[in-house]
Amino acid sequence: MGNAWWKEAVIYQIYPRSFYDSNNDGIGDIQGIIKKLDYLKDLGVTALWVCPFYESPMDDNGYDVSNFYNIAPEYGTLDDVKQLIEELHARGMRLIIDLVLNHTSDEHPWFIESRSSENNPYRDYYIWRKARPDGSLPSNWESFFGGSVWEYDATTDSYYMHIFSKKMPDLNWTNENMRNDIYEMIRWWLNQGVDGFRVDAVAHLDKNMEFPNHPTLPGRQYSGCYFEFSNRPKVHEYIREMRQKAFAGYDIVTIGEAGGATIEDALKYSAYDRNEFDMLITFDHCWVDEDSEGSPHVPGKWSYKKLELPLLKKSFKKYQVNMYGKAWNTLYWSNHDQPRVVSHYGNDSSKYHKLSAKMLATTLYMMGGTPIIYQGEEIGMTNVAFESLSDYRDVEIFTLYRETVGKGIASHEEIMDRIHKRSRDNARTPMQWDDSPYAGFSKVQPWINVNPNYVYINVKNNLQDEDSIYHYYRKLLNIRQNSKTLIYGKFNLFLEDDANIVLYTRELDNEIYLVLCNFFDNTVEVKLPDEINIENFALVISNYEGQKITRNMILRPYEAIVYRKQLSI
Ligand code: GLC
Ligand code: CA
Numbered sequence: 001m002g003n004a005w006w007k008e009a010v011i012y013q014i015y016p017r018s019f020y021d022s023n024n025d026g027i028g029d030i031q032g033i034i035k036k037l038d039y040l041k042d043l044g045v046t047a048l049w050v051c052p053f054y055e056s057p058m059d060d061n062g063y064d065v066s067n068f069y070n071i072a073p074e075y076g077t078l079d080d081v082k083q084l085i086e087e088l089h090a091r092g093m094r095l096i097i098d099l100v101l102n103h104t105s106d107e108h109p110w111f112i113e114s115r116s117s118e119n120n121p122y123r124d125y126y127i128w129r130k131a132r133p134d135g136s137l138p139s140n141w142e143s144f145f146g147g148s149v150w151e152y153d154a155t156t157d158s159y160y161m162h163i164f165s166k167k168m169p170d171l172n173w174t175n176e177n178m179r180n181d182i183y184e185m186i187r188w189w190l191n192q193g194v195d196g197f198r199v200d201a202v203a204h205l206d207k208n209m210e211f212p213n214h215p216t217l218p219g220r221q222y223s224g225c226y227f228e229f230s231n232r233p234k235v236h237e238y239i240r241e242m243r244q245k246a247f248a249g250y251d252i253v254t255i256g257e258a259g260g261a262t263i264e265d266a267l268k269y270s271a272y273d274r275n276e277f278d279m280l281i282t283f284d285h286c287w288v289d290e291d292s293e294g295s296p297h298v299p300g301k302w303s304y305k306k307l308e309l310p311l312l313k314k315s316f317k318k319y320q321v322n323m324y325g326k327a328w329n330t331l332y333w334s335n336h337d338q339p340r341v342v343s344h345y346g347n348d349s350s351k352y353h354k355l356s357a358k359m360l361a362t363t364l365y366m367m368g369g370t371p372i373i374y375q376g377e378e379i380g381m382t383n384v385a386f387e388s389l390s391d392y393r394d395v396e397i398f399t400l401y402r403e404t405v406g407k408g409i410a411s412h413e414e415i416m417d418r419i420h421k422r423s424r425d426n427a428r429t430p431m432q433w434d435d436s437p438y439a440g441f442s443k444v445q446p447w448i449n450v451n452p453n454y455v456y457i458n459v460k461n462n463l464q465d466e467d468s469i470y471h472y473y474r475k476l477l478n479i480r481q482n483s484k485t486l487i488y489g490k491f492n493l494f495l496e497d498d499a500n501i502v503l504y505t506r507e508l509d510n511e512i513y514l515v516l517c518n519f520f521d522n523t524v525e526v527k528l529p530d531e532i533n534i535e536n537f538a539l540v541i542s543n544y545e546g547q548k549i550t551r552n553m554i555l556r557p558y559e560a561i562v563y564r565k566q567l568s569i
Contacts, residue, residue: 006196006253006278007328008487010477011096011372012045015336016053016075017061018430019375021442028430028441030076034087039459043378043470044477047094049198049255051336053081054100057107059167060395061428063098063200064105068185078192085193094195096253101182102201103168110178111169118156125178126169127161129211139211141229142222146399149222149229163204163229165395173205173238186246196253199277203258203265206234217296219409224299231258231265239269239276255330257281263318270327279330279370285315286338297409302400302418307345309519310497320368320491329369333360334377339426343383345519347558352521353380353457355558358472358543359517362560363502365476366515368491373473376431379462380469383426384451389416393448394425434460475541479562485511494532500524501555505532510567513540518555527552537563 020032030053040048052062055070062072071078088095104111113122129138129150138159141149143166150159151166161170171178186197207229214223239256247254256269256277261284270280288311292299319329333341342348346356357380365371386392389401397419404410419425425448432454433440439454451457462470480486489508495501501524502517514537518524528534528551539546540562547553549563 003488004253004278004328005094005251006047006370008481009046009094009253009370010044010481011047011049011370012040012043013049013051013332013335013372013374015051015061015375015428017051017447018428018441020431020433021446024443025074026442026444026446027074029074030071030080030084034080034084037087037091037093041091041093043474044481045093045373047096047195047253048088049096049372050084050098052098052100052200057105057167059105059165061393063100064103064107064165064168065100066105066107067109069188082192089193095193096196096198096255097189097194098200099186099189099197100200101171102204103162103164103170106167106169110181114169115153115155115160118158121177124172124175127172127207127209128156128158129161130158139228140213140216140221140223141211142220142224143399144226145396146403147222161207164201165399170204170207173234174209179238179241180245183242183246186242190246190250190252194252196255197247198255198257198281200257201259202239202256202269202277203230203235203261205238206232208232217299219297226260230260231262236268236274236276240274243275253278255279255281259283263322266319267323267327270323272327279328281330281332281335281372282319284319285312286334288312288315298400298404298415298418302422304421309499309502312345313493313496313502316367317491317493317496320493324368324490329367330372331364331367331369332372332374333364334374334427335372336374336427337424338374339422340381340383341377342380343426344421347521348380348382352558353382354467354469355543356521357469359519359558359560361469361473361476362515362541362543362562363517363519365480366486366506366513366562367504368487368489368506371477371480374427376427378470378473379432379457379459381429381432381457382451382453383420384429384449385420386425386449387416389419391449392419392423392425394423394428397423397425432458434458472541472543479540483511483513484508485513489513494529495526498526501526503528512537512565512567514549514563514565515561516553516555516563517560518558521557523557524555525552526555536565538565540564 017028019028021028022031053075054065055067056062110122110125113120114126137150143149214225216223254277261282266280270277289304289307291303291305295303342357346360429451430441430446435455439450462468485508489506492505494503506513534549537549542561
């Protein structure tokens, strides 16, 4: 396992639409990112991952690309992106861009050609099927955004496949010409000077092209048989080919996104000896509180129950232990697809907001892997609860509503509550820079409302308050970046079944770190296991006035402490 710049990086994820609006049209943009680079550098960030900024009709805020070689006019121009790269490099920072390879927009020229006739050379760039002999859909598979994966197109009396929105037709990865066009595009971006890619929805490139039907849950029209288009064998062939034909020869990082991957899958995608990706993003730890069985009418991420901490710890352990020495982890709590972590796994009440946000950061970022901090996390931005459906913007919310309330299987109130807890728009409200109107994000009404709590949760307050979440992040990242043990050390989890406490060590050569966190709002007693020799541990950081290590400790609500010792040799 060699050292590498991306193993020692701190990545910060930017959702450009919501980060900073430099020209006051209500939409964040690339010049807006450039204006905030010093802020990010000060925080300790060494690389940015910027979500798609390509030309797009914005059905899914840019994940529906209509031209890979152009920048969406509301975000800027190719010159702005080149300037962003230069400004980053001048600060010793890097740029990772999003590559969307599973689908394009239905307004992409390839799709316009493809749908025009069955003989068009681009026909086979996408996945087309006729209705079944009985007139039913080619299969009863459900899309991730709700509804069928098939959309009818009258021009050729056929259906095209879309596992996300119907404006995002899936590319046909069995087509070699299509693959080569994609590789050419990737190399073009590498020649613009980007330092890596986060490869969107890559788990879905290989589909079962036989399209068998599957049983449906009671009351549901479509089957959530995502395994028919997720983490299937051929996806690995495509990734290896991509690595050879597109990525090879550049000092870059590649991060695959494979939702629903198991640890076995994850190792296939990212083990060093597999020559696929450098790192992987999975959702394993994001939904350990989901409750599909308890609410079959809204299975998956829209269902939830109280968090059982041991499940979360087991999820982390699975990756920390099984990947050690074999592959490199990503460490992330949230992104543009997840609710805000302080609301989800922390506590966003005014009493515990700061403490729990710091505890969550301590729990995660002392582990092994590369941190990926989502914009606003460093100031503890929270979920939002818009009252009206019309205040929401995410396409996924509207299909959920249509397929549940619209079909009489759930009430308006129930679905609004689920949207408040789980929707992706929780993470997409504008970045809260200060307490001026529109949170200093823009001088005009933004494309989505700001979270009303911007008056007190904002960057300006965080910078002024020495005890803020921001300053804690800064300190924590600094500790991490200056410690080979925290970057490369071995992870050991203790008290795995304890319902309240997270306790683990990181160890390398003769140095040990010990991380101890109380995950909830009650005061708890904890006895440190006898196998840990508590002598000589000194306090490194804590979210309270630090306490000394003892065998029996009392941890206050959301208390987080890190200790360190050097073993004598
Ligand atoms: C990924 C993205 C998500 C997007 C989807 C389709 O999961 O993170 O935002 O909607 O892929 O591109
Ligand atoms: Ca703008």
